[in-house]
Amino acid sequence: MNTPPYPVMLNLGGRPCLVVGDGREAEPKVRELEAAGARVTWLRRPWQPGDLAGYFLAIAADDDRSHNAAIHAEALRCNVLFNALDDPPHCQFYFPSVHRQGDLVIAVSTNGKCPALAVRIKERLAAQYGPEYAKFLTLAASLRQKIAAAFPQFETRKRVWYALVDAIRLERTQTHA
Structure with a gap:
């Protein structure tokens, strides 16, 4: 991120959110999103092009970061807010x-x-x-x-x-x- 981020409290009630991966942080992120009222899909298989279609927000939560750049690029194309856990260059927001x-x-x-x-x-x-x-x-x-x-x-x-x-x-x- 080249510009300073804008701090905001985000209402996710009813919004479709995707967690990709099965890393150690995936389940806590799923629980946090559910607690915020999001409609959560947890993709435990590796990401594939097209997986972000229709989502408002997506999180890459896999210990294998090899797909983060491609997921980030797709998120930008699809206007999906995206975070790759512990991989700041591929994040549009931070937790x-x-x-x-x-x-x-x-x-x-x-x-x-x-x-x-x-x-x-x-x-x-x-x-x-x-x-x-x-x-x-x-x-x-x-x-x-x-x-x-x-x-x-x-x-x-x-x-x-x-x-x-x-x-x-x-x-x-x-x-x-």
């Missing part, structure tokens, strides 16, 4: 290291340069953002429409939200640490 607490999602990426660093940074952040943040987000979601109705001007509403977030002190307890 960040992710920490989830309810609706709070913290994703850390090194753009494929050093995934171990992303994992360590994510672990440090995870120690700071525990279940209390998920609870706060549930409360914030319940207030969202009320605040929007009470403060119809965007800039005013923005100030109210920041004041609310800044006023609340979420503390980790020993049971969460």
Whole structure:
């Protein structure tokens, strides 16, 4: 990737996604895609030209990387988002290291340069953002429409939200640490 990637949270609900290969990371990627609501096909046989037709996203998850360049080229032709695990030159996107607490999602990426660093940074952040943040987000979601109705001007509403977030002190307890 020559240009810096654009960070985004991608809604895969109902989207057709393909995992090619049977490497050590294939099954976890299948599970992650399914958890995100994707319609997943897991091709455990070697890739063949034409396999990407009709897919929104594809992942090469085989320990044998010999087909990655060809799969990547087909993905570009077919407008399929593509990632070849642990092969950054053949990726259109990278998988960040992710920490989830309810609706709070913290994703850390090194753009494929050093995934171990992303994992360590994510672990440090995870120690700071525990279940209390998920609870706060549930409360914030319940207030969202009320605040929007009470403060119809965007800039005013923005100030109210920041004041609310800044006023609340979420503390980790020993049971969460």
